[in-house]
Amino acid sequence: xxxxxxxxxxxxxxxxxxxxxxxxxxxxxxxxxxxxxxxxxxxxxxxxxxxxxxxxxxxxxxxxxxxxxxxxxxxxxxxxxxxxxxxxxxxxxxxxxxxxxxxxxxxxxxxxxxxxxxxxxxxxxxxxxxxxxxxxxxxxxxxxxxxxxxxxxxxxxxxxxxxxxxxxxxxxxxxxxxxxxxxxxxxxxxxxxxxxxxxxxxxxxxxxxxxxxxxxxxxxxxxxxxxxxxxxxxxxxxxxxxxxxxxxxxxxxxxxxxxxxxxxxxxxxxxxxxxxxxxxxxxxxxxxxxxxxxxxxxxxxxxxxxxxxxxxxxxxxxxxxxxxxxxxxxxxxxxxxxxxxxxxxxxxxxxxxxxxxxxxxxxxxxxxxxxxxxxxxxxxxxxxxxxxxxxxxxxxxxxxxxxxxxxxxxxxxxxxxxxxxxxxxxxxxxxxxxxxxxxxxxxxxxxxx
Amino acid sequence: xxxxxxxxxxxxxxxxxxxxxxxxxxxxxxxxxxxxxxxxxxxxxxxxxxxxxxxxxxxxxxxxxxxxxxxxxxxxxxxxxxxxxxxxxxxxxxxxxxxxxxxxxxxxxxxxxxxxxxxxxxxxxxxxxxxxxxxxxxxxxxxxxxxxxxxxxxxxxxxxxxxxxxxxxxxxxxxxxxxxxxxxxxxxxxxxxxxxxxxxxxxxxxxxxxxxxxxxxxxxxxxxxxxxxxxxxxxxxxxxxxxxxxxxxxxxxxxxxxxxxxxxxxxxxxxxxxxxxxxxxxxxxxxxxxxxxxxxxxxxxxxxxxxxxxxxxxxxxxxxxxxxxxxxxxxxxxxxxxxxxxxxxxxxxxxxxxxxxxxxxxxxxxxxxxxxxxxxxxxxxxxxxxxxxxxxxxxxxxxxxxxxxxxxxxxxxxxxxxxxxxxxxxxxxxxxxxxxxxxxxxxxxxxxxxxxxxxxxxxxxxxxxxxxxxxxxxxxxxxxxxxxxxxxxxxxxxxxxxxxxxxxxxxxxxxxxxxxx
Numbered sequence: 018x019x020x021x022x023x024x025x026x027x028x029x030x031x032x033x034x035x036x037x038x039x040x041x042x043x044x045x046x047x048x049x050x051x052x053x054x055x056x057x058x059x060x061x062x063x064x065x066x067x068x069x070x071x072x073x074x075x076x077x078x079x080x081x082x083x084x085x086x087x088x089x090x091x092x093x094x095x096x097x098x099x100x101x102x103x104x105x106x107x108x109x110x111x112x113x114x115x116x117x118x119x120x121x122x123x124x125x126x127x128x129x130x131x132x133x134x135x136x137x138x139x140x141x142x143x144x145x146x147x148x149x150x151x152x153x154x155x156x157x158x159x160x161x162x163x164x165x166x167x168x169x170x171x172x173x174x175x176x177x178x179x180x181x182x183x184x185x186x187x188x189x190x191x192x193x194x195x196x197x198x199x200x201x202x203x204x205x206x207x208x209x210x211x212x213x214x215x216x217x218x219x220x221x222x223x224x225x226x227x228x229x230x231x232x233x234x235x236x237x238x239x240x241x242x243x244x245x246x247x248x249x250x251x252x253x254x255x256x257x258x259x260x261x262x263x264x265x266x267x268x269x270x271x272x273x274x275x276x277x278x279x280x281x282x283x284x285x286x287x288x289x290x291x292x293x294x295x296x297x298x299x300x301x302x303x304x305x306x307x308x309x310x311x312x313x314x315x316x317x318x319x320x321x322x323x324x325x326x327x328x329x330x331x332x333x334x335x336x337x338x339x340x341x342x343x344x345x346x347x348x349x350x351x352x353x354x355x356x357x358x359x360x361x362x363x364x365x366x367x368x369x370x371x372x373x374x375x376x377x378x379x380x381x382x383x384x385x386x387x388x389x390x391x392x393x394x395x396x397x398x399x400x401x402x403x404x405x406x407x408x409x410x411x412x413x414x415x416x417x418x419x420x421x422x423x424x425x426x427x428x429x430x431x432x433x434x435x436x437x438x439x440x441x442x443x444x445x446x447x448x449x450x451x452x453x454x455x456x457x458x459x460x461x462x463x464x465x466x
Numbered sequence: 467x468x469x470x471x472x473x474x475x476x477x478x479x480x481x482x483x484x485x486x487x488x489x490x491x492x493x494x495x496x497x498x499x500x501x502x503x504x505x506x507x508x509x510x511x512x513x514x515x516x517x518x519x520x521x522x523x524x525x526x527x528x529x530x531x532x533x534x535x536x537x538x539x540x541x542x543x544x545x546x547x548x549x550x551x552x553x554x555x556x557x558x559x560x561x562x563x564x565x566x567x568x569x570x571x572x573x574x575x576x577x578x579x580x581x582x583x584x585x586x587x588x589x590x591x592x593x594x595x596x597x598x599x600x601x602x603x604x605x606x607x608x609x610x611x612x613x614x615x616x617x618x619x620x621x622x623x624x625x626x627x628x629x630x631x632x633x634x635x636x637x638x639x640x641x642x643x644x645x646x647x648x649x650x651x652x653x654x655x656x657x658x659x660x661x662x663x664x665x666x667x668x669x670x671x672x673x674x675x676x677x678x679x680x681x682x683x684x685x686x687x688x689x690x691x692x693x694x695x696x697x698x699x700x701x702x703x704x705x706x707x708x709x710x711x712x713x714x715x716x717x718x719x720x721x722x723x724x725x726x727x728x729x730x731x732x733x734x735x736x737x738x739x740x741x742x743x744x745x746x747x748x749x750x751x752x753x754x755x756x757x758x759x760x761x762x763x764x765x766x767x768x769x770x771x772x773x774x775x776x777x778x779x780x781x782x783x784x785x786x787x788x789x790x791x792x793x794x795x796x797x798x799x800x801x802x803x804x805x806x807x808x809x810x811x812x813x814x815x816x817x818x819x820x821x822x823x824x825x826x827x828x829x830x831x832x833x834x835x836x837x838x839x840x841x842x843x844x845x846x847x848x849x850x851x852x853x854x855x856x857x858x859x860x861x862x863x864x865x866x867x868x869x870x871x872x873x874x875x876x877x878x879x880x881x882x883x884x885x886x887x888x889x890x891x892x893x894x895x896x897x898x899x900x901x902x903x904x905x906x907x908x909x910x911x912x913x914x915x916x917x918x919x920x921x922x923x924x925x926x927x928x929x930x931x932x933x934x935x936x937x938x939x940x941x942x943x944x945x946x947x948x949x950x951x952x953x954x955x956x957x958x959x960x961x962x963x964x965x966x967x968x969x970x971x972x973x974x975x976x977x978x979x980x981x982x983x
Contacts, residue, residue, distance in 0.1 A: 025676075027678075044659055044678075203683075209679075210676065299712070365576060366561075377554055384561070384565070391565060
């Protein structure tokens, strides 16, 4: 008789039959199949009317759910499209459009063992709270020191990747929150090493600048429903204003900036190096490992960028802005931790970075929610999906220049601002490379130097 | 293991290897000054150490080397936050105050807020400023440091470099001498898969389940963790395929104990300990008996299909080799699985099973296998083991004789040494000798250590005749010299065969002579 069983993120088949996707593994004298093809292999064996013993799944017990989720019309539409696509596929909805609720509804309708994969530890907490509030179930968690598997379990991408060997056969539905992460070379193995035949991907930003999102349909299913910010704005989401302010560097800053940039450009010209794309730049970085002068050129460039990003003139402008809008609840973003702490220290604003202890970060967010704190300054950590309560003003002081971050930072501000237009201000140094980064963020242009 | 951005390599024509730190004056100098900096700055901030490392970089030392060493020194350090004032608590107070009074958008406002908090906590405003973020990484204070010697540090660095390179490996093959048991335990624990093949020595190829589908670095981290277990042995060779992340090309990486042993920090090799008292007792009693069987603990792995078995002992005498495996606690399922594996072994294996600890009925066990099982209670009795060894050795001798008899070799060389011939065809010398003595090839004479062709003996005879004195005698040492110069070892037997007689004068061979027949 044919026997199937799970072996560390793959399926082994012993018996006198090959299957689609099966590959003979001489190391163990069996056919080996990627776990993601579990559903297809079962279908094939059934179709062929072959007797087989299936020892693959190792599922936690079913708990009955008490769902209290009501969907808006476009959320219902999204869910229908997903169900029509055999419960596989990606839903593209803007931030704050309630992607979570669509997933919660899907989970409660299907009532099968479910793994929800999220990018950060904060999102684990957030999902568990939602599951408790809306499905009346205490979900398990994998990641951040916890390791409990239940009918519904939430995990980080990292843990789902690292523990694929043992978790891969424990769920039938898998929900990828912020699914664009899944396309990275390591995380995509999560999709490959888990058996779940039912798959849902959620994102506000399906496209990646490296084009790897083209891999996602094979791993999760096609994008089955897409709705943009514009379509929902007005009806379901609050509109916002966007303003970009250019600031001139102080004369000393400008001089230092020019000098450093000249060193960098001189080196490039001398060596005939042209930097048109991030890949070109990656290659250039590699040469700095063996070439001292290349490294000095790179350091000069970094110094120049740092001057532009940390410009005193910008901080003065920020001070004026904060003063003028002192009643707004304010979020200040910058990718640079040094700048976060400089701003925190100078204006005595709570800071959140990757170094902030978890407890303190929770407390800061809580106090911000209660309006006891009026502002937060932060680097990347709040970038995705975490509920940051009702901020009405936002400032971007620097950035890496990808469309995704741009939309999601906007989205954060759009959340729950009632009856009032949120205000987003981007502060950019004039006549520096930063203008290029900032423009690229909106239009996806290649890098300029 | 280092952060991957600190990995420095050389790459040439598909080969890759880490830029190992050699004990040059320059490298020792960097190591030494860094260690000294850490030692001298106990009690001070981490940012000072970082600045010191940055200075070394600015002096022209390779930055990844400097940072790599600093990274390893950080791991030998304990950093702590100054505990006079809790920065978390201080921040909470400040931010609460800012919440009430508004953001510190002007210097005056900032001053006011800090002063309120300072007076409340009975510290100065300056202290507030200093301690606000005293728990950030750069602000932490070095409390304890365990200094290595520069040489140790460089070796640790080289080991870490190697492991960091292996993060990007898609497969690794190795061969080693020594503690295989430990290596295979580690392989299992790390969820890796191995395959064994023979290429001169026994080689083991390591990768993981999903390696079947595509090249993947997924098992690189586990492979890197396996490295110490391999290089803890006295001899080893490692070959790995590296999927170089920046260019996406496959590079070869090779490491050998003969060349690289002194470069790397050698992990502690635990002394081979016996798994059980039973094994230890058996080994001691067996050796006390002086049977001529050579007992070896944890011998080389024995291939079983594509897997291996590492028996507890090997016993060897006159080219007969028997492996012995002592099974203590077992279940029927375990034993069946073991037998499944043992069936694939092409070697003589004796299994000694504890009858008392047996969890299942033994009855069926011996029947459906061709395995050799002996049972024991409390301790392994030597008699049945020796009986088995005797049988094995007889069986082997008979089998070898049979083998040689059927082996039709045509010799062409004038002298055939038994030992050399035996190694060539892979049977014990004794067996070769016995078989050839029983049925010597034509044209050859059987000597104690070799076969000598008849015409070769004739040549020797001619030379002796020429040297003979008119008396028809020759000094024995001269005759032996002639024979040996022809490449024949068995002088006395040769003379005898040619019909010469040895005339002794006393017991001194120098004075002996040979005479014509």
